[in-house]
Amino acid sequence: MNAVVAQPAAVPRQFAARSALRRNAGKAASAAPARARRSVAVRAAGNNEDKTVAIASIAAFLAAAPLAAVADDFAPPAQEAPASALAQFQAQAQSAMSGDSLTAPDTKVVDPNALPEGNTWRYSEFIRAVMGGKVERVRFAKDGTSLQLTAVDGRRAQVTLPNDPELVDILAKNGVDISVSEGDQQGNYASLFGNLLFPLLAFGGLFFLFRRAQGGEGGGGFGGMGGGGPMDFGKSKSKFQEIPETGVTFVDVAGVDGAKLELQEVVDFLKNPDKYTQLGAKIPKGCLLVGPPGTGKTLLAKAVAGEAGVPFFSCAASEFVELFVGVGASRVRDLFEKAKSKAPCIVFIDEIDAVGRQRGSGMGGGNDEREQTINQLLTEMDGFEGNTGVIVLAATNRPDVLDSALLRPGRFDRQVTVDLPDVAGRIRILKVHARGKTIGKDVDFDKVARRTPGFSGAALQNLLNEAAILAARRDLTEISKEEIADALERIVAGAAKEGAVMSEKKKRLVAYHEAGHAIVGALMPEYDPVTKISIVPRGAAGGLTFFAPSEERLESGLYSRTYLENQMAVAMGGRVAEELIFGAENVTTGASGDFQQVSRTARMMIEQMGFSEKIGQIALKTGGGQTFLGNDAGRGADYSQATADIVDSEVQALVEVAYRRAKDLVQENIQCLHDVAEVLLDKENIDGDEFEQIMLKAKAKLYLKDDNSAVDVPFKTA
Ligand SMILES: Nc1ncnc2c1ncn2[C@@H]1O[C@H](COP(=O)(O)OP(=O)(O)OP(=O)(O)O)[C@@H](O)[C@H]1O
Numbered sequence: 001m002n003a004v005v006a007q008p009a010a011v012p013r014q015f016a017a018r019s020a021l022r023r024n025a026g027k028a029a030s031a032a033p034a035r036a037r038r039s040v041a042v043r044a045a046g047n048n049e050d051k052t053v054a055i056a057s058i059a060a061f062l063a064a065a066p067l068a069a070v071a072d073d074f075a076p077p078a079q080e081a082p083a084s085a086l087a088q089f090q091a092q093a094q095s096a097m098s099g100d101s102l103t104a105p106d107t108k109v110v111d112p113n114a115l116p117e118g119n120t121w122r123y124s125e126f127i128r129a130v131m132g133g134k135v136e137r138v139r140f141a142k143d144g145t146s147l148q149l150t151a152v153d154g155r156r157a158q159v160t161l162p163n164d165p166e167l168v169d170i171l172a173k174n175g176v177d178i179s180v181s182e183g184d185q186q187g188n189y190a191s192l193f194g195n196l197l198f199p200l201l202a203f204g205g206l207f208f209l210f211r212r213a214q215g216g217e218g219g220g221g222f223g224g225m226g227g228g229g230p231m232d233f234g235k236s237k238s239k240f241q242e243i244p245e246t247g248v249t250f251v252d253v254a255g256v257d258g259a260k261l262e263l264q265e266v267v268d269f270l271k272n273p274d275k276y277t278q279l280g281a282k283i284p285k286g287c288l289l290v291g292p293p294g295t296g297k298t299l300l301a302k303a304v305a306g307e308a309g310v311p312f313f314s315c316a317a318s319e320f321v322e323l324f325v326g327v328g329a330s331r332v333r334d335l336f337e338k339a340k341s342k343a344p345c346i347v348f349i350d351e352i353d354a355v356g357r358q359r360g361s362g363m364g365g366g367n368d369e370r371e372q373t374i375n376q377l378l379t380e381m382d383g384f385e386g387n388t389g390v391i392v393l394a395a396t397n398r399p400d401v402l403d404s405a406l407l408r409p410g411r412f413d414r415q416v417t418v419d420l421p422d423v424a425g426r427i428r429i430l431k432v433h434a435r436g437k438t439i440g441k442d443v444d445f446d447k448v449a450r451r452t453p454g455f456s457g458a459a460l461q462n463l464l465n466e467a468a469i470l471a472a473r474r475d476l477t478e479i480s481k482e483e484i485a486d487a488l489e490r491i492v493a494g495a496a497k498e499g500a501v502m503s504e505k506k507k508r509l510v511a512y513h514e515a516g517h518a519i520v521g522a523l524m525p526e527y528d529p530v531t532k533i534s535i536v537p538r539g540a541a542g543g544l545t546f547f548a549p550s551e552e553r554l555e556s557g558l559y560s561r562t563y564l565e566n567q568m569a570v571a572m573g574g575r576v577a578e579e580l581i582f583g584a585e586n587v588t589t590g591a592s593g594d595f596q597q598v599s600r601t602a603r604m605m606i607e608q609m610g611f612s613e614k615i616g617q618i619a620l621k622t623g624g625g626q627t628f629l630g631n632d633a634g635r636g637a638d639y640s641q642a643t644a645d646i647v648d649s650e651v652q653a654l655v656e657v658a659y660r661r662a663k664d665l666v667q668e669n670i671q672c673l674h675d676v677a678e679v680l681l682d683k684e685n686i687d688g689d690e691f692e693q694i695m696l697k698a699k700a701k702l703y704l705k706d707d708n709s710a711v712d713v714p715f716k717t718a
């Protein structure tokens with residue numbers, strides 16, 4: 001495909017970062033007082049600075065992965081991925097979730113011609129078969145956690161997928177035909193996004209096709225790369241979907257009360273248009289639903305139609321834009337013709353930014369087509385005389401890129417924000433999706449909601465779905481706490497590596513390493529509580545320690561200097577533990593991801609946040625900005641060599657302090673380290689409660705202030 005279709009593909013993730021920033025910018029002021037109070041309550045590290053700053057990239061990468069985890073890869077460093085801009089971005093986004101993303105080497109020698117027996121293949125077997133040209137096509141499950149393959153010999157098999165960002169790349173390179181299963185479940189994409197988004201971004205065309213598949217019902221087949229190109233040319237009338245009765249009401253949409261309130265007016269109007277027109281009130285024609293992916297914009301639009309009892313027409317704007325100039329415009333015409341004949345009704349246009357970008361600012365090619373399409377849309381909307389009863393709802397992730405002509409009075413002059421849900425909202429969304437599922441009595445949605453900051457409605461729905469699948473696989477009659485915890489873990493960290501055996505020696509190493517992270521994290525004042533430690537290898541990670549950033553922290557996106565310093569110390573905890581137990585000469589490469597994180601944080605603090613007295617309060621690098629494609633995440637700082645030297649030494653100083661603090665803490669609490677590691681070796685997983693018990697039993701010494709007086713800060717667990 002080409003650059004034009006790659007464009008919409010870049011939107012969702014980019015938005016994730018940007019929207020967080022925008023939200024944060026807005027909330028910074030109001031969040032500050034609460035934050036300050038909290039700081040007083042927990043601050044005890046003898047750090048007087050109360051400098052709280054909005055840190056763009058941290059907020060962004062935390063937004064990309066709601067549960068922070070320290071993950072460690074104990075694979076040889078030779079596996080390092082090339083540092084393309086995309087790879088760097090991937091690495092950054094991944095690191096918030098699971099450390100570095102190195103793929104563990106698969107060294108077993110196997111006859112390359114032999115296909116595995118049976119109809120469930122291990123992932124490594126599958127990859128080998130793909131590389132050997134033995135796989136003809138694959139069909140991803142909608143949630144992206146598994147796929148069905150057809151081998152060249154016609155055999156079919158099922159594969160459970162880890163979180164492998166390279167998968168799509170590998171498949172494409174080996175000429176495997178890719179499709180996405182068209183289940184009957186709607187909107188179950190969260191984990192497909194999680195698992196596959198990055199590679200899909202690299203293959204914009206694929207993503208485009210994928211979006212088409214999402215269109216579902218109306219869109220028709222997704223039979224491989226060819227589906228929906230020029231062949232669809234004549235079928236312009238099938239490009240929108242008409243639902244006479246959506247059957248969705250506001251009850252089905254939870255946690256977005258503000259948006260519902262605003263849309264209630266639209267419902268009202270559709271129900272009693274006369275009431276409004278008699279008074280001479282101007283009827284809204286268009287309303288823009290703005291918010292991150294999966295927050296229920298489509299669902300809300302359907303609910304408006306459902307509440308008002310009017311038909312629902314929908315289409316994705318990206319589908320308007322085809323290869324031929326003029327097709328989009330004619331599709332818009334078709335759509336509105338049909339809608340007007342069924343008025344009153346709702347027309348819903350998803351991803352309006354795909355056609356509605358500021359005109360004349362696009363990236364080469366395809367502009368004419370887009371401009372014509374958007375012009376047609378404007379013409380249609382202007383053409384509604386007085387009261388045709390057609391109300392257009394449009395959804396976007398990127399209101400900032402929209403053509404201002406779209407936002408003028410009489411067009412999309414209202415904006416309704418559909419934001420990510422807060423705890424209370426998440427509880428209610430979970431309850432909505434628990435309907436029709438058998439949920440065990442031990443499941444506490446309040447707890448689940450607290451562990452899922454940053455999850456959208458779609459992600460929560462997916463979570464419950466995964467849990468249900470797990471319960472079925474385990475032959476249970478109801479979904480228990482366990483399945484939800486496992487599903488959550490799987491979504492956040494990728495599926496546990498099947499059959500990966502660790503040598504006793506390595507296991508000990510990983511156990512101590514993770515225990516080191518956990519202990520430093522738990523004993524550090526003003527740091528996030530430990531919710532889980534695991535040495536079950538999953539994805540690329542040999543071990544993981546999960547921390548739950550507070551709601552407030554995620555919401556505000558504000559990170560104090562203390563917090564960042566603590567975070568660096570926590571990251572150092574792994575290596576420090578290895579060193580103390582196994583000796584400096586035996587430390588491993590398992591900490592490479594930790595070190596990357598530490599250096600990144602330190603550099604950012606110095607270069608962008610004005611945390612260095614020697615550098616002063618200037619941003620040497622303005623960082624991030626709006627670029628995604630071609631964002632050179634690392635290099636290109638524009639300052640002199642002399643300044644660079646100061647930066648380097650300042651970074652080094654920060655890292656050294658972090659190391660020393662971690663080492664002091666672990667040394668002080670070496671018994672805790674042994675105890676936690678022992679339990680880990682025994683059980684492989686420790687949850688927050690158990691961790692707390694172990695720490696209490698081992699009489700963890702509290703954090704020491706500079707003057708060596710212990711500070712009365714209880715360690716924190718979830
Ligand atoms: N607030 C919510 N309450 C209940 N369910 C929700 C909510 N938000 C999302 N969901 C679930 O997630 C699914 C997908 O959401 P939907 O397609 O409406 O999101 P969207 O905001 O339109 O996403 P996108 O921007 O990716 O199109 C819905 O069908 C619904 O099952």
Ligand SMILES: [Zn+2]
Pocket residue numbers: 070071072513517571574575590591594
């Ligand atoms: Zn580590």
